[in-house]
Amino acid sequence: MNTTFLHDALMYLAAAIVFVPLAKKLGMGSVLGYLLGGIIIGPFFLGLVGEEGKDIMHFAEFGVVMMLFLIGLELEPSSFWRMRNLILVTGVVQMSATTLFCCIALMAIGFRWPAALACGLALSMSSTAIVMQTLREKGLTRTESGKCSFAVLLFQDISVIPILALLPLLALSPVSPSAEGHATLLEGLPGWAQTLTVVGAVTAVVLGGRLLIVPFLNFVARIRLRELFTAAALFIVIATAELMILVGLSPALGAFLAGVILANSQFRHELESDIEPFKGVLLGLFFIAVGASINFRLILENPWTVAALVLGVLFAKALVLNLTGRVSRLSFDQNAVFTVGLAQVGEFAFVLFPFMDKLGILSAQWTDIMMGVTAISMTITPLLLLGNERLILPRFGTKEADEPKGADRIEGEHPVIIAGFGHFGSTIGRFLRANGVHATILDNDSDRVDLLRRMGFKVFYGDATRVDILKSAGADQAKVLIASIDSPEINADLVDKTQKEFPHLTLMVRARNRMDAYDLIDSGVKNIYRESLETSVRLGVDVLVRLGFRKYTAVRAGQSFLKYDEAALQKLAAHRHNPESYIFNVREQIAIQEELLATDLQVNPTLNDHAWDRESPSE
Numbered sequence: 001m002n003t004t005f006l007h008d009a010l011m012y013l014a015a016a017i018v019f020v021p022l023a024k025k026l027g028m029g030s031v032l033g034y035l036l037g038g039i040i041i042g043p044f045f046l047g048l049v050g051e052e053g054k055d056i057m058h059f060a061e062f063g064v065v066m067m068l069f070l071i072g073l074e075l076e077p078s079s080f081w082r083m084r085n086l087i088l089v090t091g092v093v094q095m096s097a098t099t100l101f102c103c104i105a106l107m108a109i110g111f112r113w114p115a116a117l118a119c120g121l122a123l124s125m126s127s128t129a130i131v132m133q134t135l136r137e138k139g140l141t142r143t144e145s146g147k148c149s150f151a152v153l154l155f156q157d158i159s160v161i162p163i164l165a166l167l168p169l170l171a172l173s174p175v176s177p178s179a180e181g182h183a184t185l186l187e188g189l190p191g192w193a194q195t196l197t198v199v200g201a202v203t204a205v206v207l208g209g210r211l212l213i214v215p216f217l218n219f220v221a222r223i224r225l226r227e228l229f230t231a232a233a234l235f236i237v238i239a240t241a242e243l244m245i246l247v248g249l250s251p252a253l254g255a256f257l258a259g260v261i262l263a264n265s266q267f268r269h270e271l272e273s274d275i276e277p278f279k280g281v282l283l284g285l286f287f288i289a290v291g292a293s294i295n296f297r298l299i300l301e302n303p304w305t306v307a308a309l310v311l312g313v314l315f316a317k318a319l320v321l322n323l324t325g326r327v328s329r330l331s332f333d334q335n336a337v338f339t340v341g342l343a344q345v346g347e348f349a350f351v352l353f354p355f356m357d358k359l360g361i362l363s364a365q366w367t368d369i370m371m372g373v374t375a376i377s378m379t380i381t382p383l384l385l386l387g388n389e390r391l392i393l394p395r396f397g398t399k400e401a402d403e404p405k406g407a408d409r410i411e412g413e414h415p416v417i418i419a420g421f422g423h424f425g426s427t428i429g430r431f432l433r434a435n436g437v438h439a440t441i442l443d444n445d446s447d448r449v450d451l452l453r454r455m456g457f458k459v460f461y462g463d464a465t466r467v468d469i470l471k472s473a474g475a476d477q478a479k480v481l482i483a484s485i486d487s488p489e490i491n492a493d494l495v496d497k498t499q500k501e502f503p504h505l506t507l508m509v510r511a512r513n514r515m516d517a518y519d520l521i522d523s524g525v526k527n528i529y530r531e532s533l534e535t536s537v538r539l540g541v542d543v544l545v546r547l548g549f550r551k552y553t554a555v556r557a558g559q560s561f562l563k564y565d566e567a568a569l570q571k572l573a574a575h576r577h578n579p580e581s582y583i584f585n586v587r588e589q590i591a592i593q594e595e596l597l598a599t600d601l602q603v604n605p606t607l608n609d610h611a612w613d614r615e616s617p618s619e
Contacts, residue, residue: 038291072259091155209261333446
């Protein structure tokens with residue numbers, strides 16, 4: 001069927017709106033929802049987008065381009081240098097061992113060694129999009145498995161350019177003219193010349209970025225039009241993508257290089273803030289495109305071949321990842337998450353396999369099969385992660401503490417549940433315990449759970465947003481639940497489920513900043529604690545004391561400021577969606593606060609302020 005751009009956009013958005021909430025409701029995560037949506041609307045089911053058998057991977061092209069730009073934008077050299085030892089150990093072990101296993105297996109079924117080596121390199125890649133999205137959704141980015149996953153993915157991302165330079169050397173024949181009739185610089189060149197051309201193009205983009213792109217963005221930034229700055233960034237992305245097409249490489253590589261260049265500039269954070277509202281949509285587009293691009297006709301024609309390849313790749317990668325995790329001394333739970341999370345083939349395969357086809361390393365049929373294997377492995381991954389979380393870890397990993405869980409005992413000894421025991425939650429827990437109040441702790445970092453149990457805390461391992469975990473922790477009998485998870489999104493999900501399932505619990509919720517607090521106010525939460533507010537005011541109090549204010553006066557001013565600011569927060573929440581009204585009311589509230597604080601200093605003088613300034617009672 002012939003479709004317009006607007007029709008395809010409508011179908012993609014509709015698939016996201018329908019399937020992502022359904023997947024989240026079933027506890028499967030947003031990634032699987034996007035993938036399922038793409039499969040359903042794709043050419044092999046409802047046929048709402050695309051044409052069966054024609055330009056099948058063109059569905060994913062725009063999604064891959066923007067996805068790799070976002071990956072490149074997050075690729076900071078400082079992160080690489082800071083984690084260099086972990087990256088080199090885990091990255092080298094994982095990529096080299098996986099490539100070797102896949103290469104031997106493919107040669108055993110009849111592949112020539114250049115094709116087997118090239119495919120092994122592509123199959124060794126994992127999906128940065130799926131892994132990082134899943135880790136963020138589950139709040140695992142700061143765990144040991146999260147750090148190792150990031151290290152491996154970072155090494156893989158950096159390895160793409162050397163792999164692209166190596167592939168022409170493995171080519172059996174010079175590059176043939178493209179099907180679209182566009183001439184490229186690689187056409188007719190021998191392998192060594194193609195490699196030099198690839199290296200030269202990449203070097204030109206990198207040097208051009210330093211000499212031209214950053215000064216160009218400086219010029220645009222001085223105009224002070226935010227939309228023009230965003231347009232300039234997109235222009236750079238499209239220009240580098242077009243340059244790669246002229247060379248004969250994937251446009252996605254150009255987008256990736258553009259992201260890396262901008263990640264090293266002073267404009268990185270501004271670009272991230274501009275793109276942040278669209279980041280989730282672009283990721284969703286990528287996953288939907290992957291689902292829609294799965295060639296089910298090819299799978300039905302070669303079911304055993306495709307199934308064997310998918311299972312073989314998943315098993316080989318899982319085996320290597322498990323050994324890599326052991327080398328990195330990950331605990332069983334952390335290693336299980338690390339192993340299952342990175343077992344799929346990544347989005348860079350959508351760049352590498354077409355390039356192999358163009359170089360003549362792979363036939364067109366095997367290229368379609370390998371890309372189908374890539375898409376299927378990405379689709380299976382959320383299901384494997386769900387199975388690991390629900391079936392493997394509860395039975396073989398960190399389990400609930402071997403303590404009786406009688407309702408009376410939980411009510412008497414554990415009236416408080418703390419969800420999330422990082423820096424914020426642990427401070428609360430230690431303070432309560434020092435004052436004789438014992439709390440039940442929920443955390444999804446298995447290493448932290450083991451440590452806390454050895455320290456004598458009652459801790460439950462698992463996702464705090466799961467109702468069954470909350471019930472196991474005694475939410476039916478507890479009085480207070482403290483939501484102190486790092487991720488505002490997970491905290492919001494926990495609040496929503498707690499309000500529905502345990503309405504008797506008093507919710508006390510951590511908010512990262514004022515904007516998060518507004519979201520919680522909209523959800524009906526009354527007890528909100530902004531993590532930087534008291535610290536900021538305490539610093540201001542100390543500044544007043546250093547400037548000569550009496551300590552009691554300064555502390556009283558700080559407490560008054562907190563009271564007025566909390567009152568202003570409730571009033572401003574109603575205006576935050578209207579920028580003009582919000583700014584007007586913010587200015588009004590600031591003026592009111594300053595007037596009230598000035599009045600307090602004049603109307604409430606005390607003759608005994610100096611008592612707080614004494615170093616000891618004897619003075």
